[in-house]
């Protein structure tokens with residue numbers, strides 16, 4: 001109803017003549033002939049003067065020609081279209097005079113239609129060919145200019161190599177880098193046994209002769225066969241500038257490589273770690289910590305990697321990936337709690353040993369548990385995926401652990417080497433960092449064989465930087481080529497050692513990546529979870545993460561920039577227990593008391609020498625290990641107290657609820673309740689058998705003593 005009304009209201013605008021409307025040869029001809037036929041029949045019926053048809057045809061021809069000129073149609077196309085209009089108009093005029101409904105009129109109209117179609121088709125083909133030719137001509141022009149530039153470069157470098165190396169090479173190709181930061185020459189060496197090495201050894205002189213800017217160089221490497229050489233020439237120094245970690249935090253995979261930084265040609269360099277371990281050497285101040293963060297960022301982005309970090313230097317490498325999540329400072333888009341950016345962080349000797357022992361157990365269990373899968377896939381290499389993730393163990397200053405003479409450290413070193421030795425096929429690999437490329441690290445056969453992804457961050461440091469040991473067989477690498485923080489050399493089995501730089505990554509990016517990747521992290525496969533047991537399942541328990549609180553910002557740490565520590569939100573990780581930070585704080589206080597007691601007592605598990613990791617004032621986890629069971633029961637009791645709301649609950653009810661799982665007695669619960677009343681966590685209501693305990697959150701007003 002309303003649409004009819006609207007249609008009625010619209011003023012009649014008559015036939016719309018769209019001169020730009022597109023037509024193919026068939027639709028064009030059809031449109032022309034049916035249009036002409038319609039005009040002729042209506043014209044004849046209404047006794048329209050035939051000259052009108054001619055006038056319309058002339059206007060049509062003119063209209064199409066004007067539009068055609070505007071869109072730069074070929075003259076031939078313009079002529080075809082104008083002729084179509086005029087022929088159509090001629091026929092219409094004739095048919096209106098002689099009657100359109102005669103065999104002669106209809107036959108000639110059909111002929112006109114076919115004619116217009118054929119002409120349109122031929123003009124369309126011509127138009128297409130003309131366009132293609134124009135594009136090709138443009139390309140030829142660009143190519144000619146480019147090849148003129150390439151020819152000039154080739155001639156210049158043939159002369160230069162002759163001058164500096166006394167070799168007459170023939171340049172077969174010049175490839176300009178897409179990044180615009182240099183080019184590569186592919187050249188044939190002269191007959192007589194010249195090798196690429198002769199040019200490689202003159203890299204510095206060639207760079208000087210070419211007047212390359214500082215930080216740029218000409219590096220020769222083997223060509224397609226021994227008589228050919230590739231010379232990469234950088235003309236823009238990308239190592240000098242600071243580039244931040246790319247903000248595309250899209251998913252990655254261990255199979256397709258993890259970007260660790262960029263080359264002098266500004267291209268990403270990828271680390272392929274499915275089978276390889278890695279060694280990152282960087283003296284203090286070279287940008288090693290930053291590089292570790294860039295590495296952790298890549299692992300966090302991967303859909304098939306779980307990262308376990310050992311950092312005995314108070315966990316500073318891993319903390320920025322854990323604290324913002326545990327402190328509840330970041331959230332996913334839909335407000336869910338964020339999983340830490342690393343899957344396990346060990347900052348103490350005991351926790352690190354636990355992690356390494358777990359890694360060995362997981363590797364062994366995977367070997368047995370996945371026999372079927374391996375035989376079905378006809379491989380001895382466990383198919384890593386998001387369902388069976390690779391475990392990347394990042395051990396900061398791990399190389400120093402390997403080189404240590406300390407008895408405890410030697411124990412740990414053995415475990416690290418065991419993981420490296422047994423776990424390649426089962427998807428556990430390590431990234432070790434080192435302050436220096438010491439002989440004792442690189443002298444280790446296992447490291448030499450398994451850790452072929454290597455990074456030497458120089459940052460201008462020359463001390464302890466033996467590049468020939470880090471990258472044996474590679475010539476022409478000099479520390480002074482990479483004087484910038486975060487820059488150095490990187491070599492992998494896929495990409496020979498050469499200059500590179502790590503991206504600068506700032507704490508806010510770490511937080512962003514942690515949030516962006518939270519739901520992407522895989523979970524440990526069942527086979528591994530079973531092998532890992534409680535050591536893994538309880539890795540975020542309050543007592544095991546208490547040391548992190550000690551290191552939290554606000555307690556004067558270098559983890560820097562993460563806001564005030566507001567208590568770890570471990571409840572997000574211990575799903576089901578449902579505790580919030582006040583409880584955690586209380587538990588920490590409780591454990592601090594135990595620690596104060598135990599720290600003075602001889603610890604049967606304690607190292608003979610204090611491990612460098614043991615943070616002063618940190619919890620004595622060895623002593624606490626035996627309390628683990630009690631602590632879990634106590635957490636559960638607290639959860640029950642909280643759940644009881646304003647009604648509160650009693651010691652007997654709590655003990656009954658815990659008896660099956662923990663075997664907790666009423667007497668123990670009474671002890672806890674007393675402590676909680678005295679520290680303000682709970683309030684006692686009523687007397688005697690009516691006595692109940694209410695969590696302070698459910699009592700009106702502030703808790704006593706506050």
Ligand SMILES: Nc1ncnc2c1ncn2[C@@H]1O[C@H](COP(=O)(O)OP(=O)(O)OP(=O)(O)O)[C@@H](O)[C@H]1O
Nearest residue numbers: 242283284285286287288289290485486502503504
């Ligand atoms: N990739 C990089 N690009 C630019 N600047 C960087 C880069 N990496 C590090 N830096 C600069 O170098 C400084 C030191 O970096 P970082 O803390 O990572 O070094 P480090 O080798 O771990 O030193 P330390 O052992 O003293 O902590 C940073 O504060 C930053 O200013």
